[in-house]
Amino acid sequence: MSFCLRIYLNDTIPKHNNNYSAKYKNKTAMTAKELKLGASQIRQSFLDFFEQKGHKIVPSAPMVIKDDPTLMFTNAGMNQFKNIILGNDPIQYPRIADSQKCLRVSGKHNDLEEVGHDTYHHTMFEMLGNWSFGDYFKKEAIEWAWEYLTEVLKLDKNRFYVTVFEGSSAEGLLRDDEAAEIWEKFVPKDRILNGSKKDNFWEMGDTGPCGPCSEIHIDLRPDAERAKIDGAELVNKDNPLVIEIWNNVFMQYNRKADGSLEPLPNKVIDTGMGFERLCMAVQGKYSNYDTDVFMPIIRAIEEITGYEYSEQN
Numbered sequence: 486m487s488f489c490l491r492i493y494l495n496d497t498i499p500k501h502n503n504n505y506s507a508k509y510k511n512k513t514a515m516t517a518k519e520l521k522l523g524a525s526q527i528r529q530s531f532l533d534f535f536e537q538k539g540h541k542i543v544p545s546a547p548m549v550i551k552d553d554p555t556l557m558f559t560n561a562g563m564n565q566f567k568n569i570i571l572g573n574d575p576i577q578y579p580r581i582a583d584s585q586k587c588l589r590v591s592g593k594h595n596d597l598e599e600v601g602h603d604t605y606h607h608t609m610f611e612m613l614g615n616w617s618f619g620d621y622f623k624k625e626a627i628e629w630a631w632e633y634l635t636e637v638l639k640l641d642k643n644r645f646y647v648t649v650f651e652g653s654s655a656e657g658l659l660r661d662d663e664a665a666e667i668w669e670k671f672v673p674k675d676r677i678l679n680g681s682k683k684d685n686f687w688e689m690g691d692t693g694p695c696g697p698c699s700e701i702h703i704d705l706r707p708d709a710e711r712a713k714i715d716g717a718e719l720v721n722k723d724n725p726l727v728i729e730i731w732n733n734v735f736m737q738y739n740r741k742a743d744g745s746l747e748p749l750p751n752k753v754i755d756t757g758m759g760f761e762r763l764c765m766a767v768q769g770k771y772s773n774y775d776t777d778v779f780m781p782i783i784r785a786i787e788e789i790t791g792y793e794y795s796e797q798n
Contacts, residue, residue: 517639517767524764524778527638528584531613531758534633535582540615543583548609555690558588562614563689563734563755569618570694570736572750579620584760585612604725604772611760619751623699626733626754627667630701634731638767644704645672646720646727648680650697656682656746664699664735676717684721687734687755694749695740701731703766730766731758 522530532542546565550556556564562585568574588609599606617626634640647668652660660679668677679685680700688695704716705726719727736753738746764776773779783794 535615540580540582541578545586548586548588560589562612562757570753576618579618582615587612605728613758613760615756617754622752623664631671646676646702648678648685648700650685651679653682661697692740694736695738696736698732698734700729702729730762
């Protein structure tokens with residue numbers, strides 16, 4: 486493992502810390518929990534990994550969108566690249582990665598109904614993402630996602646399930662057999678699940694860039710529960726411990742105002758991984774709120790209010 490983990494202390498990207506990298510370079514037998522990575526280190530490890538794959542690291546775009554009448558707030562990492570994807574702006578960097586601050590409070594991607602009722606949805610959150618504009622496509626996106634999750638973060642390979650687009654006869658779209666065949670190199674066939682258009686055909690809104698996607702789900706349940714019920718039965722079933730953590734979108738189309746699809750100028754990779762959910766998985770927690778993304782805030786609230794945070798309170 487040649488990349489180096491760097492501590493993310495502020496908005497600048499520090500120089501490589503070779504001593505820190507060496508500490509983890511040969512820890513091939515370590516589990517994710519044993520790595521003991523904090524949220525800042527997890528975020529930086531993602532940026533470092535894709536920087537070494539030739540990606541330009543760019544800052545998070547503002548959450549309030551000024552130049553797009555179709556969106557009020559940034560609801561996905563790809564928003565700032567919309568004009569590049571549509572071919573309206575030139576491609577300056579064919580490979581990009583970032584950590585984008587997102588807000589989902591209205592429109593097509595709206596999590597308000599879930600926020601406060603479960604342990605893994607938020608109105609404001611961070612989305613880790615990597616993009617390719619006419620460069621690499623499904624093969625590299627899937628291979629690198631698997632490499633980062635299982636070789637860099639040491640997450641248990643046996644806890645993953647993936648979904649692929651099952652196709653849509655109404656739209657004349659076939660099942661994504663290409664993505665399924667790539668996944669077969671890493672996971673058993675019974676862990677590659679067909680997903681509906683609702684779950685596995687990503688669209689920013691009623692119009693704009695879109696395409697089939699492949700979601701990566703992780704089963705965080707205790708072994709005793711996993712032995713009773715196969716995780717495949719719980720994928721996309723609102724189980725708080727069998728959750729999607731990364732979506733690999735294969736942007737190929739532009740949805741026009743009349744509902745029709747037209748090919749994009751270039752095929753685009755657009756991935757989004759829930760940062761808070763990833764921290765929960767890496768840190769061995771059962772709730773996003775129990776990670777060090779939220780606990781410093783929760784501890785401060787405890788001190789101010791005199792109330793203790795717990796499962797019941």
